[in-house]
Every structure is written in C-alpha cells, then in structure tokens.
Amino acid sequence: MKKSFIKTIEENGIEALSLIIAIAIWQVVADKIVQNKLLLPSFYDVIVSFFAIIESGLIFTDTLTSLLHFFVGILAAFVIGIPLGIVMGWFKKANRAIDPIIEILRPIPPLAWIPFAIVWFGLTHQAAGFVVFVGMIFPIIINTYTGFKNVPKVYVEAAKVLGCTRNLDLIRHVAIPSAMPSIVAGIRIAMGVGWMCLVAAEMFGVSNRGLGYQIWHNYYLHRMDFVLVYMLLLGFVGLLIDRFFRYYVDAKLLKWTSGTVV
Amino acid sequence: MGRVSIKNVSRIFKKEDKSSTEALKNVSFDVGDGEFVCLLGPSGCGKTTLLRIIAGLETLTSGDITLNGVSITGPDPKRGMVFQQYSLFPWRTVIDNVTFGLEMQGIDKAESRKHAEKYIELVGLKQFKNSYPYELSGGMQQRAAIARALANEPEVLLMDEPFGALDAQTRNILQDELLRIWEQRHVTFIFVTHSVDEAVVLSDRIVVMTARPGRIKEIVEVDLPRPRSRTSPEVNRLRDRVLKLLEEERFHR
Numbered sequence: 370m371k372k373s374f375i376k377t378i379e380e381n382g383i384e385a386l387s388l389i390i391a392i393a394i395w396q397v398v399a400d401k402i403v404q405n406k407l408l409l410p411s412f413y414d415v416i417v418s419f420f421a422i423i424e425s426g427l428i429f430t431d432t433l434t435s436l437l438h439f440f441v442g443i444l445a446a447f448v449i450g451i452p453l454g455i456v457m458g459w460f461k462k463a464n465r466a467i468d469p470i471i472e473i474l475r476p477i478p479p480l481a482w483i484p485f486a487i488v489w490f491g492l493t494h495q496a497a498g499f500v501v502f503v504g505m506i507f508p509i510i511i512n513t514y515t516g517f518k519n520v521p522k523v524y525v526e527a528a529k530v531l532g533c534t535r536n537l538d539l540i541r542h543v544a545i546p547s548a549m550p551s552i553v554a555g556i557r558i559a560m561g562v563g564w565m566c567l568v569a570a571e572m573f574g575v576s577n578r579g580l581g582y583q584i585w586h587n588y589y590l591h592r593m594d595f596v597l598v599y600m601l602l603l604g605f606v607g608l609l610i611d612r613f614f615r616y617y618v619d620a621k622l623l624k625w626t627s628g629t630v631v
Numbered sequence: 632m633g634r635v636s637i638k639n640v641s642r643i644f645k646k647e648d649k650s651s652t653e654a655l656k657n658v659s660f661d662v663g664d665g666e667f668v669c670l671l672g673p674s675g676c677g678k679t680t681l682l683r684i685i686a687g688l689e690t691l692t693s694g695d696i697t698l699n700g701v702s703i704t705g706p707d708p709k710r711g712m713v714f715q716q717y718s719l720f721p722w723r724t725v726i727d728n729v730t731f732g733l734e735m736q737g738i739d740k741a742e743s744r745k746h747a748e749k750y751i752e753l754v755g756l757k758q759f760k761n762s763y764p765y766e767l768s769g770g771m772q773q774r775a776a777i778a779r780a781l782a783n784e785p786e787v788l789l790m791d792e793p794f795g796a797l798d799a800q801t802r803n804i805l806q807d808e809l810l811r812i813w814e815q816r817h818v819t820f821i822f823v824t825h826s827v828d829e830a831v832v833l834s835d836r837i838v839v840m841t842a843r844p845g846r847i848k849e850i851v852e853v854d855l856p857r858p859r860s861r862t863s864p865e866v867n868r869l870r871d872r873v874l875k876l877l878e879e880e881r882f883h884r
Contacts, residue, residue, distance in 0.1 A: 521716075523714055523716045523717075524720060526688050526706075527712070527714060527718040529687075529688065530686055530688070530706045530710065530711060530712040531711075531731050531735060531779070531783060532707070532732050532736060533732075534705065543720070546722040546723075547720075547721075549722070625722045625763045626721075
C-alpha cells in the first residue's frame with residue numbers, strides 16, 4: 370500500500386508538481402495581489418465554500434439534478450438520433466428525404482431553442498433535457514450516418530455470401546459493429562456539446578436547480594467563490610462522465626480496434 | 632454435389648452517361664462436381680465479374696448460370712466465397728467469424744462453435760481461434776476466411792484471387808494447403824487468378840479468357856498427377872503453353 374503510493378508519486382511527479390504550483394500561484398495572486406473576493410476568490414475561499422455546500426447537501430441535489438437533465442437529453446438523443454442516422458446511412462431515399470430537414474435545423478444553435486423548451490415543457494427536467502437533446506442529436510445523427518456510409522463493401526458482400534441477406538440482419542450484424550467507432554466518436558462529441566447546453570439551459574432559467582442554475586444564482590448574490598466552486602464541479606463531473614464512457618467503450622465495444630489507427 | 636453450368640453469359644455495364652462496357656460475351660462452360668477450375672486471363676477480362684455473378688453478388692445481362700440445375704438469382708450459403716481483400720469481420724474473433732454463417736442459419740451457439748473448431752483446425756489456426764483479425768498476418772487472415780467459407784459446407788467455393796495480396800512463399804504454402812483441403816472435402820472450386828503458376832499447380836482445367844470483352848479463349852486440361860512439382864518439365868511445358876495464350880491476347884489488343 371505504502372509502496373504503491375510512493376510509486377504513484379514517482380510516476381505522476383511532474384503532473385502533481387505542476388498542479389500544486391498552479392494552485393500556489395492562484396492562491397498568492399488572489400490573496401496578496403488582487404485582494405478582492407469578487408474579482409478573484411482564492412483557492413482557500415473556494416475550498417471553504419466547497420465544504421459549505423457539502424455540509425448543506427446542496428452539492429448533491431444540484432449535481433444529481435444536472436445529471437438527470439443530462440441523461441434525459443442523452444437518452445432522447447440516442448433513441449431518436451441513432452435510428453435516424455442508421456436509416457439515412459443505409460437507405461439512399463431515406464437520406465434524400467431527411468437530409469434537407471436536418472440541414473435546415475442543424476445550424477440553429479441549441480440555445481435558441483430555450484424559449485420553446487420553456488413554452489413546451491415549462492420549468493421541468495424535460496425542458497432542460499430538451500435543450501441537451503437538441504445539442505446532442507446532430508453529432509450523433511451525422512456520425513452514425515458517416516459510419517454507415519463507410520462500411521466497407523467487402524464486409525457486406527462477405528456477409529451476403531455467408532447467408533446474411535436481409536437488410537435488418539445486415540444492419541445488425543455488419544453495419545452497426547463496423548460503424549461503431551464512428552458512432553462512439555459522435556456520442557463523445559455530443560456529450561461535450563450536451564454538457565455545455567445543459568449549463569446554459571440551467572442558467573437561462575429553464576430550471577431552478579442544477580449546477581448551471583447555481584452559477585447564475587450565486588452571481589446574483591455576488592458570491593464568486595461559490596460561482597467558482599460550481600464551475601470547477603462542472604468541469605470535474607464532465608471529465609468523469611467522459612472518462613467513464615471512454616473506459617467502458619474501449620474495454621467493451623471497441624476492443625477489436627486496438628490494433629488499428631483511429 | 633456442386634455442378635455449375637454457365638450458358639451464354641454476357642454482362643454489359645452501363646454508365647450514367649449512356650456509354651457501356653461489355654465485360655463478358657457469350658461465356659459458356661461447365662464445371663463438374665468436385666472439380667477444381669481456374670479462371671485465368673489478362674486484367675480487366677471479366678473473370679472476377681463472372682465469379683461475382685456465380686456468387687450472386689452481380690447480375691448478368693443475358694444467359695443463365697445454374698447450380699445443380701437451379702438458376703442462380705442471388706447470394707446463397709451453398710456458394711461460398713473468399714475475397715481478394717481481407718474480408719474477416721474485424722470486430723469478431725477468428726472463431727466468431729467462422730461461426731457467422733452458422734449463426735445466420737440459426738444454429739445454436741455451442742453447436743456452431745464445435746462445428747467451427749473443426750474448420751479452424753483444418754486450416755491450422757487452432758492457437759489463434761480467439762484472436763482478432765488485426766492480430767493475424769495476411770496469410771492467417773485468408774486461412775480464416777477459407778475456414779469461414781467452408782464452415783457453411785458449401786457445394787461450390789468461389790475464390791477471387793485469394794492469395795493475390797500475399798508474398799510468394801506464403802502463397803505457395805497456402806496453395807498446397809488448399810489442395811489438401813480440397814482432397815479432404817468434396818467441394819467444387821472455381822478459382823480466379825492472374826498467375827499462370829498458380830493455375831497450373833492447382834487446377835484440373837484452366838479456363839483461359841480473352842481481353843475485354845471477356846470470352847473463352849481456350850480451356851486447357853491439366854492432366855498432371857498430384858502432388859505436382861512446381862518445376863518439373865511437364866509443368867514447365869504447360870506453363871509455357873498457357874503463357875503463350877495470354878501473350879497472344881496482349882498483342883491482339
């Protein structure tokens with residue numbers, strides 16, 4: 370136990386040192402040079418605020434609320450985006466029918482949907498989820514579509530001569546696994562976009578809880594130390610989601626690509 | 632049983648600008664049950680097109696191809712195919728590739744694995760059955776592709792220059808192994824190649840085709856005893872004869 374701890378320090382020495390120095394500079398600049406909590410709260414202030422929201426339990430309700438919004442959005446984007454991308458990638462006519470609609474909707478920034486989100490869903494979790502959904506669906510559709518377009522012809526033909534001839538079977542047994550790296554890349558991009566949309570949606574009043582909401586709320590109270598805590602929390606939760614997803618996907622779904630250059 | 636009969640097959644490819652290419656013209660020949668036939672010809676002569684039509688991956692413009700008297704209309708597991716490009720599914724291990732056709736037939740997992748293992752052993756990949764294709768060399772990938780095609784127990788095995796991307800030594804080894812498999816399994820082979828050496832070593836008959844549009848120039852009987860030496864005087868004489876046939880095609884163009 371102790372040995373492995375020392376080893377970790379040895380292995381990650383440079384990274385840890387760099388972080389410590391950055392924090393030290395931040396602390397000194399905030400405490401000795403700026404000397405204004407509104408302009409720049411110090412590291413110490415942030416830590417104190419962090420423990421304050423842990424004690425009050427706010428951290429848990431807000432994080433869980435934000436995660437709930439996120440998963441409402443991601444679920445909807447999966448359920449609608451992946452099948453749409455598949456149909457567009459596999460059937461030429463479906464692509465011709467759906468593509469113009471998507472190309473018109475796609476350039477609209479997801480945040481422009483916030484008024485309609487509120488009108489349609491009220492101040493609910495679904496409303497925030499909807500904004501996340503709008504941000505996520507296009508990268509998912511487009512990457513699924515691209516993955517399907519790029520399925521090597523030889524795999525499809527090999528499957529056909531092995532007795533896999535129905536469209537549904539070809540999609541399930543050949544096209545989806547072959548397109549998986551592209552679909553997964555789309556999901557990762559989408560998760561980044563969705564996370565940003567989530568915060569913006571919560572800030573602009575689609576919700577009265579959540580990490581984004583708290584940033585705006587504390588800004589009104591001029592508690593910039595809390596603003597900073599929530600900012601850092603957003604960063605860490607986003608990072609964790611991405612890492613967790615990558616770990617799971619690389620280990621389970623994309624094991625077979627480890628030899629190829631992606 | 633796998634008797635293939637090809638009657639007056641023509642194939643014209645039409646492009647969007649209304650121009651058209653005649654790939655095959657009035658090709659007719661029969662392949663007997665359990666026979667090993669090579670299709671040989673200059674590049675672009677339509678030999679791969681013909682093979683793809685037999686596989687059901689391509690349509691014919693006129694004529695008819697039958698397997699045991701039944702016209703071919705689309706792909707069918709009775710006609711297995713090995714491609715020139717590496718065609719193993721990279722997301723499946725060797726054994727899962729070999730069981731693919733069996734799964735499609737609805738055979739349950741345990742039984743299809745048992746069945747697949749026989750064929751993996753036949754091509755000498757027992758140690759690698761749980762490897763992914765990226766972990767295999769080109770030669771091993773083609774062996775696995777052969778095992779995958781054989782596992783469906785096809786009546787005809789169609790091979791489209793399967794060893795074209797391999798180095799000369801691996802090629803020779805795989806040719807010998809293919810003949811061993813052919814002798815053990817009662818399967819009809821139709822093998823496309825541009826290599827005269829390969830055709831002479833492998834086949835019972837060589838169908839030599841003309842340059843585009845592909846017609847049959849001559850069907851050469853190879854009645855040399857097996858196993859064949861690659862350098863015996865008889866083999867060399869035959870090789871010389873086939874090479875001359877191909878050379879004529881070059882000057883005719």
